Amino acid sequence: MPSPLYARLQQTAERLISNFGQIGTIERITPPDPVTGGDPVETSYTAKLVPMTYDQRYINGTVITTADRQIYISSVGLAIVPHVGDVVTAGGVDYHVIAADPNNYDGVTNVVFIVQGRISS
Structure with missing residues (x-):
């Protein structure tokens, strides 16, 4: 049963992201069927998000670099759960999802998605 707190x-997360964020996309590439073959399918999902620079104390140059962004994505109305391998587009910049945190504390309600995005080259 969903918790009223979550x-x-x-x-609250939806309201803040809507007020201070932007519209972006999450692209997911589904690989071809291993039996029947075919081409990979690229699907794009519209999302409300906020890309933010990591605080300097978290940047170590390997796990988190200076070019990485912490991207907060609203879970309201999003058809997918972002995961590693997706590409998030924010402000015309493409970021590969390196790490993802669904912020799902009760096992039912996704409060907000926080992903680590690395600029794709």
């Missing part, structure tokens, strides 16, 4: 937190 539903309120989800609404």
